[in-house]
Amino acid sequence: MEAFKKIIEMVEWEAFHKDRLETGIKRMMSRVDVVALHFLENCVSCALCKTACPYYYVDEKYSPVNKAEEARKIYRKELTFAGKILGPLVHARKPGSAEDLDRIAEFAYACTNCGACYTTCPFGIDSGVLINHVRTMLTTTGRVPTILQAFEMAELTGMYLQVPGLMQAWEETMKKAAEAIGRELPFDKEGAEIMLFPTLIDTLFTPGAVIGAIKLLDKMGADWTLPSKPLGVRPPIATVIGDTEGVKAQLGKVHEYLEKMKPKKVVLVDGGFVYPAMRWKMATVLGKRPGYKVLHLVELVYGALREGKLKLATTDDKVTWHSPCQLGRRGGVILEPEEVMRRLSNGYRPLPHHGLHTFCCGGGAGMGCMTRDMHEMMGKLLGASLYDLMGDKEKRFLDAAERRYRLSIKRKMEDIEQSGAEIVVTACPVCIHTIELGAQLYGPKVKVVHLAEYLSEHLEG
Amino acid sequence: MVGLGPDLYVFAKETMFQVALVVFVFGVVYRLFRFLVFWRKVVKAEARSRGAGKRIAGFFKTFLDPIIEAFKNQPLEGLVGLLALHLIGLIPLIFLMDQHIESFNEILPKIGGLSYGVLAPLSVPLGLTEAVTAVQQGLTITSSWGPLIIVLNGDVLATLALIAIGYKIGVKLMERGRGIQHIRIGDFLALILLAGIILFGFIAAHHLWSGSGYWTALGIHILLAEILLMALPFTKFWHFVFGYWYGKLHEWYDLRVTKGAT
Numbered sequence: 001m002e003a004f005k006k007i008i009e010m011v012e013w014e015a016f017h018k019d020r021l022e023t024g025i026k027r028m029m030s031r032v033d034v035v036a037l038h039f040l041e042n043c044v045s046c047a048l049c050k051t052a053c054p055y056y057y058v059d060e061k062y063s064p065v066n067k068a069e070e071a072r073k074i075y076r077k078e079l080t081f082a083g084k085i086l087g088p089l090v091h092a093r094k095p096g097s098a099e100d101l102d103r104i105a106e107f108a109y110a111c112t113n114c115g116a117c118y119t120t121c122p123f124g125i126d127s128g129v130l131i132n133h134v135r136t137m138l139t140t141t142g143r144v145p146t147i148l149q150a151f152e153m154a155e156l157t158g159m160y161l162q163v164p165g166l167m168q169a170w171e172e173t174m175k176k177a178a179e180a181i182g183r184e185l186p187f188d189k190e191g192a193e194i195m196l197f198p199t200l201i202d203t204l205f206t207p208g209a210v211i212g213a214i215k216l217l218d219k220m221g222a223d224w225t226l227p228s229k230p231l232g233v234r235p236p237i238a239t240v241i242g243d244t245e246g247v248k249a250q251l252g253k254v255h256e257y258l259e260k261m262k263p264k265k266v267v268l269v270d271g272g273f274v275y276p277a278m279r280w281k282m283a284t285v286l287g288k289r290p291g292y293k294v295l296h297l298v299e300l301v302y303g304a305l306r307e308g309k310l311k312l313a314t315t316d317d318k319v320t321w322h323s324p325c326q327l328g329r330r331g332g333v334i335l336e337p338e339e340v341m342r343r344l345s346n347g348y349r350p351l352p353h354h355g356l357h358t359f360c361c362g363g364g365a366g367m368g369c370m371t372r373d374m375h376e377m378m379g380k381l382l383g384a385s386l387y388d389l390m391g392d393k394e395k396r397f398l399d400a401a402e403r404r405y406r407l408s409i410k411r412k413m414e415d416i417e418q419s420g421a422e423i424v425v426t427a428c429p430v431c432i433h434t435i436e437l438g439a440q441l442y443g444p445k446v447k448v449v450h451l452a453e454y455l456s457e458h459l460e461g
Numbered sequence: 462m463v464g465l466g467p468d469l470y471v472f473a474k475e476t477m478f479q480v481a482l483v484v485f486v487f488g489v490v491y492r493l494f495r496f497l498v499f500w501r502k503v504v505k506a507e508a509r510s511r512g513a514g515k516r517i518a519g520f521f522k523t524f525l526d527p528i529i530e531a532f533k534n535q536p537l538e539g540l541v542g543l544l545a546l547h548l549i550g551l552i553p554l555i556f557l558m559d560q561h562i563e564s565f566n567e568i569l570p571k572i573g574g575l576s577y578g579v580l581a582p583l584s585v586p587l588g589l590t591e592a593v594t595a596v597q598q599g600l601t602i603t604s605s606w607g608p609l610i611i612v613l614n615g616d617v618l619a620t621l622a623l624i625a626i627g628y629k630i631g632v633k634l635m636e637r638g639r640g641i642q643h644i645r646i647g648d649f650l651a652l653i654l655l656a657g658i659i660l661f662g663f664i665a666a667h668h669l670w671s672g673s674g675y676w677t678a679l680g681i682h683i684l685l686a687e688i689l690l691m692a693l694p695f696t697k698f699w700h701f702v703f704g705y706w707y708g709k710l711h712e713w714y715d716l717r718v719t720k721g722a723t
């Protein structure tokens with residue numbers, strides 16, 4: 001309960017605290033490096049990025065450039081001469097009221113950080129990154145969704161390990177996995193070739209994927225291990241609310257454990273933001289390249305299939321691959337899953353928008369958590385009602401965010417419908433949750449399954 | 462005191478040109494210096510190599526994909542914003558028109574023995590009438606564009622660019638009216654400046670103002686172009702000099718070279 005009290009102290013949806021705002025702006029500006037400077041300064045306002053964004057279809061005001069303008073307004077005021085001298089004339093302005101912060105929060109939480117705007121912009125401007133910078137400022141002021149702040153606190157303090165509702169999911173999944181391979185799981189083994197890296201969220205939302213991954217490793221005859229306890233809720237969850245210090249702290253903890261275990265490869269089940277954080281950000285955050293390679297399970301499977309270490313029984317399933325934006329567009333793993341799916345099913349068909357230009361489902365960067373259902377479910381698991389922690393304004397924010405989230409899924413569902421697929425395979429728990437919701441709301445009535453689970457169902461022999 | 466007519470022309474061509482050049486150079490140095498100030502040395506993860514072939518293909522895709530996406534998703538924007546305003550509008554109008562090649566050849570220093578005049582074979586003529594006459598009468602067309610000069614001539618290019626500018630202003634006004642916050646006063650000023658340069662260039666080129674009026678129009682044309690030159694490093698026009706190239710090269714390096722996205 002102590003940790004919950006702390007969350008209440010950090011979350012602030014009613015008041016406007018100038019000192020917290022100034023600290024937030026400082027933290028936001030400290031993230032401006034040469035690349036961010038390009039993102040901030042070189043936009044020509046052509047709005048060619050707008051059609052890439054799942055939230056543009058909810059309302060045109062949620063186009064990437066329009067949302068990123070919130071970052072630019074603050075940046076101009078803080079770091080440009082013209083902005084300091086001419087202020088509003090050149091659209092340079094810091095938030096000045098609670099209403100300003102509310103508007104900014106509305107924009108900042110209409111983004112999945114999918115990066116589709118990045119590859120669509122003729123200037124390579126990544127509005128998602130700027131919107132994450134805005135979240136840094138918002139989180140410091142307290143305009144942060146309670147559910148996300150709660151997850152972050154739970155992860156950073158290690159509190160999640162003491163929550164029976166959460167740990168039960170982990171333990172049950174491990175028990176079932178051991179049954180599936182008919183032996184004890186090799187927990188915390190030093191010097192193994194492969195360290196499987198399931199997160200707590202993997203076991204909560206996609207236990208079948210964790211069990212599937214374990215079956216695949218077993219089938220490959222790999223020398224592998226896995227942590228006896230989850231190394232985070234979904235590390236580093238701080239990234240979702242733009243808490244860069246939190247990201248550093250959590251990745252540091254994860255690295256400490258991995259360094260002790262000395263695996264050669266760390267294999268992730270989650271194809272959401274955990275992948276780019278571990279694969280690409282870890283070295284920068286640590287200031288050194290780690291001694292292990294980070295891979296997603298699909299990369300390992302791809303290699304094993306090519307080397308003949310793994311055999312899959314071919315199917316005729318009408319199946320497609322939804323590339324999670326963090327694994328594909330942001331992570332670079334595009335070729336492997338497409339190739340694995342092609343080998344597996346004669347009925348595989350790519351989505352009309354696939355690869356680098358895949359449509360985002362609408363659920364990333366915490367957007368998929370903005371539902372009443374998710375709050376109720378998490379409240380039950382945490383043993384405390386998240387609603388009781390929230391004020392009226394945050395509840396209204398949450399309801400509006402949920403409406404936007406539900407609408408944002410529609411475009412993805414149309415793409416899936418066009419493909420004629422009956423099964424959607426993907427690799428991110430949030431994508432699975434979101435596409436399942438989309439199937440209920442708009443159809444088509446597809447089955448959505450994690451790649452690890454799907455592959456494990458088609459193991460040969 | 463600078464009067465209109467030839468006085469204005471000389472002032473624009475000489476005094477003001479020097480000033481504009483100094484401001485431009487200062488601006489470029491300032492912008493590049495600013496970039497360096499924000500540069501931080503960081504440790505990067507080991508890149509995923511997919512081979513040189515994929516990297517080269519990725520290079521072209523990085524530049525082409527947004528254009529293809531624009532034509533697919535926003536065809537009118539693609540036609541007007543990319544085609545009429547850039548590819549067959551301002552770019553050939555500014556850099557390839559006969560008179561401009563001549564002027565730039567005079568002004569710009571030779572680099573490695575090469576003068577701006579090397580572009581002469583790619584020059585486009587000024588007027589539509591002369592282009593049509595040349596094509597109709599089967600005259601020898603000196604431009605390597607051949608019969609394409611029916612489109613690639615100053616009149617048509619200027620008209621296309623003006624239509625595009627008008628369209629852009631209209632769309633932006635409507636968006637602003639709907640409360641879209643990223644539309645700024647600077648967007649309109651930039652477009653109005655471009656339109657002004659083209660209009661006065663057109664007036665001068667066709668001697669629409671007679672006598673000393675010709676020199677006035679030409680003087681204003683050059684002055685406005687110099688304002689553009691001075692504004693280049695400090696406004697959205699910077700995209701042409703730096704922003705576009707840096708942005709695409711960074712994206713290519715990040716996504717295709719480092720992350721191996723295919």
Ligand code: SF4
Nearest residue numbers: 043044046047049121
């Ligand atoms: S496409 Fe790029 S330059 Fe154009 S508005 Fe979007 S971010 Fe700005």
Ligand code: SF4
Nearest residue numbers: 053112114115117128
């Ligand atoms: S990152 Fe994705 S959701 Fe965010 S603004 Fe860009 S396209 Fe939209």
